[in-house]
Amino acid sequence: GAGVSQTPSNKVTEKGKYVELRCDPISGHTALYWYRQSLGQGPEFLIYFQGTGAADDSGLPNDRFFAVRPEGSVSTLKIQRTERGDSAVYLCASSRPGLKNNEQFFGPGTRLTVL
Amino acid sequence: EDQVTQSPEALRLQEGESSSLNCSYTVSGLRGLFWYRQDPGKGPEFLFTLYSAGEEKEKERLKATLTKKESFLHITAPKPEDSATYLCAVRMIGSSNTGKLIFGQGTTLQVKP
Numbered sequence: 760g761a762g763v764s765q766t767p768s769n770k771v772t773e774k775g776k777y778v779e780l781r782c783d784p785i786s787g788h789t790a791l792y793w794y795r796q797s798l799g800q801g802p803e804f805l806i807y808f809q810g811t812g813a814a815d816d817s818g819l820p821n822d823r824f825f826a827v828r829p830e831g832s833v834s835t836l837k838i839q840r841t842e843r844g845d846s847a848v849y850l851c852a853s854s855r856p857g858l859k860n861n862e863q864f865f866g867p868g869t870r871l872t873v874l
Numbered sequence: 875e876d877q878v879t880q881s882p883e884a885l886r887l888q889e890g891e892s893s894s895l896n897c898s899y900t901v902s903g904l905r906g907l908f909w910y911r912q913d914p915g916k917g918p919e920f921l922f923t924l925y926s927a928g929e930e931k932e933k934e935r936l937k938a939t940l941t942k943k944e945s946f947l948h949i950t951a952p953k954p955e956d957s958a959t960y961l962c963a964v965r966m967i968g969s970s971n972t973g974k975l976i977f978g979q980g981t982t983l984q985v986k987p
Contacts, residue, residue, distance in 0.1 A: 763917070790973060801878075801961050801977030802918065815974060850917055854973060861965075861973055862908070865917030 761785070763866035765851050771872045772841055780836040780869045784853030791834050792863060793826055794850040802850050808834060809856070841873045876901045880962050880978035887985050890951045895981045897962030898944040907945050908975060909938050910961040918961055952985045959983070 764783040772778050784791050789810055794802035804818040808828045816826075823841075828834040838845055848870050852863035881896045899907070906925050910918035922931040924940040931938045935956065937948045947960055959982045963975040 792973070792975075794975075794977075799979065801880075801963070801979050802975075804974045804976070807974060818974070852917075856973070861906075862920045862923060863973065863975065864920065865910075867915070867917050 763851055763853055763864055765849075765866040765869050767869060768867065769870045769872075771874065773874050774841060774843060776841050776873075778838050778841055778871065780838075780849050780871070782834045782836070782851030782853075782866060784832065784834070784851070785855075785864055788853035788855050788864075789831065790854045790856050790863075791828060792852040792854075793834070793836050794852065796848045796850055796868070798847075805836070838871075841871075843873050846871055846873045876964075876966060876976055878962055878964055878976050878978040880960075880981050882981060883979065884982045885984070887949075887952055887983070889953055889985055889987050892948070892950045892952070894949070895947040895960055895983070896944060897947070897978055899962075899964050900943075901964055901966050901976070903967030904964060905967045906965045907940055908963045908965070909936075909945070909947055910963065912959045912961055912980070921960075949983070952983075954985045954987050957983055957985045 766781045791808040793805040796802045806826050807815040811831045823839045825837045848868040850868045852865045854863045878899045909921040912918045922938040927942045929940050935950050939946045959980045961980045963977040
């Protein structure tokens with residue numbers, strides 16, 4: 760079946776602009792995660808959704824970052840007043856709680872470049 | 875502070891030259907340790923989950939092992955197609971309601987023919 764999809768694959772924006780990144784999880788996966796990966800580093804947790812609600816947003820770096828999942832499926836990560844330091848690959852993952860491994864399946868990521 | 879450290883950062887092997895990657899962790903309580911493979915421009919791909927010290931998992935040329943302080947990913951007779959970045963991640967007790975993973979920085983493996 761289809762895996763996790765993310766759009767756009769690449770996004771170039773100017774400092775101070777607003778961006779939205781979209782994640783479409785695997786059908787039936789109720790858990791959704793956003794991570795951020797800088798060059799040469801491992802992914803860093805941002806936020807976790809169980810259904811429609813954000814169960815853990817402890818990884819969001821500041822209030823310029825916000826994420827929603829209004830219908831419990833697609834999620835959008837929103838970044839206001841972008842800064843050059845926001846440049847990274849933003850990864851989305853989904854999982855189906857209840858599986859023994861509870862493994863997270865990752866999308867290909869959105870590469871965000873802030874000029 | 876909860877931390878995951880991988881070594882080496884980069885590893886170059888000749889095809890058929892076996893080796894091991896290390897993942898050491900300091901967390902308050904381990905619920906699971908995960909290994910992922912990441913190819914350039916792609917998201918991480920799940921390989922293994924280990925839950926308790928002494929556990930081992932195998933898949934083709936890869937074998938993952940776990941102790942109370944570290945995990946090893948053993949690569950036996952690697953092939954060029956094994957070239958990738960290998961990521962280790964931990965899920966802590968207490969994060970059972972979120973499943974949040976803490977990742978190491980990865981080991982980039984290059985296998986030359």
